[in-house]
Amino acid sequence: MTTLHRRTAELQRVRSDVVAQLRQIGRTRSLSEAAKTNDVEALLSRSMNEAEQRFGLVRQRLLATASLLQLDKTTMDRAETIYRQGDLPLPDAIVLASVICDPGFGATESCFLNRNAKDFDDPAVTDVLRSASCRLIVSFDQGRQFIGARTASGS
Template sequence: MVVDKLLTVSQVIPVTVKILTAVMRYQSELDLRPQDAIVYASVVDHLSKSSERQRCFINRNSKEFDNPDIQDALDRYSCTIKLKFDPGLSITNSSSATKHTTDFIV
């Protein structure tokens, strides 16, 4: 149910040359594994283009993403991070999210 709800408010972020270039940097700077650097670079690129007022990145990988440097970077985009799907779902059920003012990145 949680994943179904998240899929209704999600969109696919295409991997571009710009994102792949950032991947190399994030692997080095943040010590991220390649797959996590791809996710993070995609999130940051998407946030830089998003016009939504409220943003939320939902990812269960707390080992990689529960990182103060990552949180600081996401904070600059007014993006909260939820490291479990259930807290992310509670945001999707909130009144502001149902009005499509929240950008969810899963």
């Protein structure tokens, strides 16, 4: 489940709870008019809608510029080798192998952006990446800075 889905589900639960509480408060005669305002409910709904719209825009921008990495026999063979060397668990070995086996790997300075520092920030992994002018970045903020700097300089 993605962060957006979790956040939307959480906001929907909060919204339901708020609506239920407003309904309960509305049973009190002196508070019934104030409880009829839907400002909180509208704000939560708007927040969910805007988050979904922002996610949609980011997804469209990514899909417009992204390329898919191959997951073929060569990639799986390389992943198996990485896994057997004990450098990474199999799912992470598949991710790394798909990057290494990409035809463009090493052609230009690049970065491997992955928040899994526990497995990927390992000398065996970083040496392979560094040998192809690829830098491991384990922070999305640092990744954005890296990409922004390369984009601004035209590299």
